[in-house]
Amino acid sequence: MSSKIADALIERIERRDIVFGIVGLGYVGLPLAVELARAGYRVLGFDVNPRVVSGLNAGRSHVKDVSDEQLREIASRFSATTDADRLREADAISICVPTPLSKFKDPDVSYIVAATEAVKGTLRRGQAIILESTTYPGTTREILLPALESTGLTVGEDFFLAFSPERVDPGNPTYGTRNTPKVVGGITHDCIRVAMALYQPAIEMLVPVSTTEAAELVKLLENTFRSVNIGLVNEMAIVCDKLGVNVWEVIEAAATKPFGFMKFLPGPGLGGHCIPVDPHYLAWKMRGLNYKTRFIDLAGELNTEMPLFWVRKVSEALNEQGRAVRGASVLVLGVAYKRDIDDIRESPALDIIRLLEGQGARVSYHDPHVPVFAEDGHEFRSVPLDPESVAAADCIMIVTDHSSIDYHMIRRKAKLVVDTRNAMPKED
Numbered sequence: 001m002s003s004k005i006a007d008a009l010i011e012r013i014e015r016r017d018i019v020f021g022i023v024g025l026g027y028v029g030l031p032l033a034v035e036l037a038r039a040g041y042r043v044l045g046f047d048v049n050p051r052v053v054s055g056l057n058a059g060r061s062h063v064k065d066v067s068d069e070q071l072r073e074i075a076s077r078f079s080a081t082t083d084a085d086r087l088r089e090a091d092a093i094s095i096c097v098p099t100p101l102s103k104f105k106d107p108d109v110s111y112i113v114a115a116t117e118a119v120k121g122t123l124r125r126g127q128a129i130i131l132e133s134t135t136y137p138g139t140t141r142e143i144l145l146p147a148l149e150s151t152g153l154t155v156g157e158d159f160f161l162a163f164s165p166e167r168v169d170p171g172n173p174t175y176g177t178r179n180t181p182k183v184v185g186g187i188t189h190d191c192i193r194v195a196m197a198l199y200q201p202a203i204e205m206l207v208p209v210s211t212t213e214a215a216e217l218v219k220l221l222e223n224t225f226r227s228v229n230i231g232l233v234n235e236m237a238i239v240c241d242k243l244g245v246n247v248w249e250v251i252e253a254a255a256t257k258p259f260g261f262m263k264f265l266p267g268p269g270l271g272g273h274c275i276p277v278d279p280h281y282l283a284w285k286m287r288g289l290n291y292k293t294r295f296i297d298l299a300g301e302l303n304t305e306m307p308l309f310w311v312r313k314v315s316e317a318l319n320e321q322g323r324a325v326r327g328a329s330v331l332v333l334g335v336a337y338k339r340d341i342d343d344i345r346e347s348p349a350l351d352i353i354r355l356l357e358g359q360g361a362r363v364s365y366h367d368p369h370v371p372v373f374a375e376d377g378h379e380f381r382s383v384p385l386d387p388e389s390v391a392a393a394d395c396i397m398i399v400t401d402h403s404s405i406d407y408h409m410i411r412r413k414a415k416l417v418v419d420t421r422n423a424m425p426k427e428d
């Protein structure tokens, strides 16, 4: 039997007569806030970072996929706050906080715990809470549910709890929050009904699954799938290197098979907040159940070793020109973890720079999207990319293939290029 509270909430959702709270206004939370406001909800964003909040309230976006123009469009329905107490105004709350790894590569769910505490502080009858952060299966039921029920309210009757993983792909010009199908799992039948009703006006296609654990695992399967396949093509890059075969030619030819093959590309290693991180959440959970996730571990090892492979290529290439790495100037092109974005979290470029510097190279970098970054207490600034800076470097190392980089100029001016992305044009 469905609860009257769920029916009443759904009825208000259908009239868009609710406030939708978002906890965590980053790469995931902000684009979601925009789509929810566009769908007609009043949206209240809560973030612990006062700079993020004041910027957004002044109409300035800190997320590349959301423009200031889009913020202006939703200004009458969107506001941000650092005051957790104001979460009591929200009828529905999506939690989009970070889920990094600890130093020992175990899940760090401290942000989820902190966000849950904030939500618990203002939980009231008739609220719906949805976790969006990527995490191990069981998090919603084992962390959020007991905390929220400790208020005396009962899930599925007084409040509703669901998990719906965000699938945002920063920088993707085709798929954004609205047109990427969204998976939803609830603790009870009413939880899923309410969560589906909440997202339905903002997301083109919803995919209900039976439990929060299934929804949590969907996201981990997707990202583990990518990690394992990238690990496989990275191993193929090492194999091809040893055989003297061009790995990209092999992959392009294999990709002409119209069935049974999916193209993945080798590169300098994995980066970003998701693919290098999320599979470890599953591996950790399974360790607790006495199961070793072998594919995950192997892919992790292969992908983490790629920076070393590419630094070795730099050293061999310099050696062929009678030069040592020590004292050589290496200009790294691109430090963001992937093309045309500004995110350097877990970027393999950081390992590459550290390894090259460790071997005594003089490293500089150019990245049109990352003018400056700090690593190990050292500040790096992007140098200009022009014929002079390219010609002056002993080696140009292409780590991120941003589309605005003039590879033809590099081809004409560089003494030596090590290209981890197959970005260089074959001829002028």
Ligand SMILES: NC(=O)c1ccc[n+]([C@@H]2O[C@H](COP(=O)([O-])OP(=O)(O)OC[C@H]3O[C@@H](n4cnc5c(N)ncnc54)[C@H](O)[C@@H]3O)[C@@H](O)[C@H]2O)c1
Pocket: 023, 024, 025, 026, 027, 028, 029, 046, 047, 048, 049, 052, 096, 097, 098, 099, 111, 114, 115, 118, 132, 133, 134, 135, 166, 167, 168, 169, 170, 273, 274
């Ligand atoms: N970035 C991606 O491409 C991507 C894609 C899919 C899923 N995810 C997942 O989404 C989640 C969020 O990732 P993100 O990239 O948006 O992170 P982010 O770092 O860009 O944003 C997180 C925001 O949460 C805020 N925050 C931290 N603790 C908080 C708290 N207790 N209360 C309120 N706000 C708090 C931070 O200040 C920050 O603004 C992660 O679990 C991630 O794995 C990310």
